[in-house]
Amino acid sequence: MNPAFSPETYAFVWDETTNLYQEMMEAEGWVKGNDVMVSAINKITSKFALIVIGRCGFGEPMSWNTTANDSRMTLSETLSIVSETAVARLLIPRWVYRLPIRRLLDIETAFTSLDERIKFLINARRAELEGKDRIGSERKDVFRLMIHANEGQGTLSMTDEELAGNTYLLLIAGHETSAKTLDATIGFLALYEDVQEEVYNEIRAVLSDHGKLASHFDDLPRLVAVQSCFLEASRLFPAAMTITRGVTETVVLKTDEEDGHGGQVVLEPGVTFSVDLVGLHYNPKYFPDPEEFRPSRWYGVTSENDMTTFSFGPRPCIGRKFALTEAVAFLSNLLRDWQLQVVLNPGETKAQWRARVMKGYAGLTLGVGEFPVRLTRR
Numbered sequence: 001m002n003p004a005f006s007p008e009t010y011a012f013v014w015d016e017t018t019n020l021y022q023e024m025m026e027a028e029g030w031v032k033g034n035d036v037m038v039s040a041i042n043k044i045t046s047k048f049a050l051i052v053i054g055r056c057g058f059g060e061p062m063s064w065n066t067t068a069n070d071s072r073m074t075l076s077e078t079l080s081i082v083s084e085t086a087v088a089r090l091l092i093p094r095w096v097y098r099l100p101i102r103r104l105l106d107i108e109t110a111f112t113s114l115d116e117r118i119k120f121l122i123n124a125r126r127a128e129l130e131g132k133d134r135i136g137s138e139r140k141d142v143f144r145l146m147i148h149a150n151e152g153q154g155t156l157s158m159t160d161e162e163l164a165g166n167t168y169l170l171l172i173a174g175h176e177t178s179a180k181t182l183d184a185t186i187g188f189l190a191l192y193e194d195v196q197e198e199v200y201n202e203i204r205a206v207l208s209d210h211g212k213l214a215s216h217f218d219d220l221p222r223l224v225a226v227q228s229c230f231l232e233a234s235r236l237f238p239a240a241m242t243i244t245r246g247v248t249e250t251v252v253l254k255t256d257e258e259d260g261h262g263g264q265v266v267l268e269p270g271v272t273f274s275v276d277l278v279g280l281h282y283n284p285k286y287f288p289d290p291e292e293f294r295p296s297r298w299y300g301v302t303s304e305n306d307m308t309t310f311s312f313g314p315r316p317c318i319g320r321k322f323a324l325t326e327a328v329a330f331l332s333n334l335l336r337d338w339q340l341q342v343v344l345n346p347g348e349t350k351a352q353w354r355a356r357v358m359k360g361y362a363g364l365t366l367g368v369g370e371f372p373v374r375l376t377r378r
């Protein structure tokens with residue numbers, strides 16, 4: 001899949017994110033508004049991330065305005081059911097899905113239709129590459145590049161099953177993780193007004209260089225504070241909670257003397273173990289005052305290996321730069337135009353709001369629950 005993740009892809013992600021932001025503003029009727037109450041920001045980010053992965057990941061011409069009757073939105077419905085129920089699907093025996101229970105039938109339909117859709121996508125992109133569909137052949141999406149890179153690899157080529165597996169992974173990994181982390185970032189920015197002001201000043205300084213407030217992919221390396229907010233939210237709510245590995249040769253892990261393991265843990269071949277990212281990210285030894293939302297921790301951190309949220313070693317997140325590009329483009333546009341504010345209950349303090357709203361819910365991925373946000377025009 002590697003050749004499919006290139007600077008050209010990221011520039012495409014940036015542009016599509018910026019275009020989609022404008023589309024969303026118009027479609028939601030927020031272009032002229034000065035004070036907007038978004039009742040559930042999570043629904044917005046989920047839809048946004050789905051369309052970005054749909055367009056940039058799969059070349060699907062999805063738009064913000066797609067109506068429920070448009071068959072393309074079934075991808076959205078399908079994906080939301082599949083990602084909500086993927087864990088249960090692993091645990092429940094297949095015959096149970098034949099029982100006449102509505103929810104189970106919906107789950108079965110969602111998985112079957114995703115399967116069919118993936119096969120359709122593979123065949124459609126192959127046809128494009130063979131020149132049967134000249135119109136679609138200029139697309140730059142990840143999926144098309146992946147299939148292209150896979151052609152002519154001889155014995156190294158992926159089977160259709162492997163391609164389908166990777167496609168499924170791309171859909172799930174590229175959608176919910178980004179959406180959930182954006183929710184948490186927005187929640188923290190609304191809560192920490194001083195951080196939001198600092199970020200806003202950075203955005204103004206960087207974007208005003210263009211003479212007008214239009215964003216550009218080349219701005220990405222300069223929007224350090226924006227990116228750091230996303231990384232810090234991801235530290236506090238790592239969408240991928242654990243990283244699981246199988247041990248193939250004996251590994252000795254050094255541990256603190258005082259932790260009761262005598263300074264080391266030996267992992268023998270055949271053992272499966274998980275790295276607990278939540279535990280790691282809240283360990284004060286690595287992150288002082290771990291409960292604090294402090295994006296400045298990430299200023300100057302250039303090594304990709306220091307960002308545990310995307311994993312490390314030979315198999316880290318392949319979509320890391322895709323996710324960061326999407327997040328920085330989305331947040332820069334949003335914060336350039338709007339001030340984010342928390343919506344407190346009567347008599348509620350900000351600390352109480354945080355305790356009520358910024359709680360982790362673990363499904364296929366980890367994230368905060370549903371919450372409203374007030375947008376006030378800058």
Ligand code: HEM
Binds near residue numbers: 175178
């Ligand atoms: C905030 C957003 C994201 C987070 C926190 C995240 C996190 C991770 C982590 C921790 C892994 C490694 C899992 C493991 O080693 O067991 C991973 C793998 C992966 N991610 Fe992401 N991810 C994000 C966004 C994305 C996006 C946007 C895409 C695609 C466009 C993506 C595609 C993948 C793929 C394909 C893998 C498997 C890589 C492999 O097995 O070699 N991720 N992700």
